Amino acid sequence: MSTQQTDRDRDDKALAGEYVLGLLEGEAKAAVERRIASDAGFAREVEGWRARFAAFDDATPPQAASDALWSKIEAGMPARAQSAASATPRLRFWDSVPALRASIYGFAALVMVLGVALGVAVQKAIQQPVMIAVLLDGNRAGAVVHTFADGRSVLLPLTAMHVPDGKALEVWTLPSRERGPVSVGLMNQARTLQLQLKDLPKPSTDQLFEITLEPATGSPIGRPTGPVLFKGNTALAL
Secondary structure: OOHHHHHHHHHHHHHHHHHHOOOOOHHHHHHHHHHHHHOHHHHHHHHHHHHHHHHHHHHOOOOOOOHHHHHHHHHOOOOOOOOHHHOOHHHHHHOOHHHHHHHHHHHHHHHHHHHHHHHHHHHHHHHOOOEEEEEEEOOEEEEEEEEOOOOOEEEEEOOOOOOOOOEEEEEEEEOOOOOOOEEEEEEOOOOOEEOOOOOOOOOOOOOEEEEEEEEOOOOOOOOOOOOEEEEEEEEEOO
16 A cells, blocks of 8 residues: 555544544535545545444533633644655644544543443442341341442331331341340331441341331330341342
């Protein structure tokens, strides 16, 4: 392939990138659209640019660089108009403002797409429990406790629980036999409840959780006094 052909290919890539990024206006834009209709190779180049930016377009609202930013970029570029004919293709490419703009947008798009993908993966990992305890009354499931990697534990009721007047549902855990049961939540009706474990070690496998029926203000002695309604032990989440 000749040097002239290589230069034309590089210019076509930059032109296609400018068009996809919306940097062309007026007659320049119309000329590119006419060429897309008549030049299959150039049309494929345009589609290639569109494919590269598809995820970026879907995930991020368009934000154009300010005129001040482009002015600074252009002002910092060396003036090589007289030596352009003898410059290497690599130098001509990087001295081209349109090509540089396309390259900058391409890099920005890659960073944004990777950032979105990483954010989704991290958010998904945070939302998945690492341990689960199903609290049972015989064979009936009454609630489930989800424990997360960041230390949070949440109780989710699975069935209605009757709470008489003047009574409340108190949630307990047993971090160790030596310490004994510790109250981690109190509620006047079955509901989703963030358990208070901040002063306790992170739950471990086979740790007991239970719900008892206590006075409305909670157990008066700091230990379960009422009947155990549901109980279960933690296990690693699949």
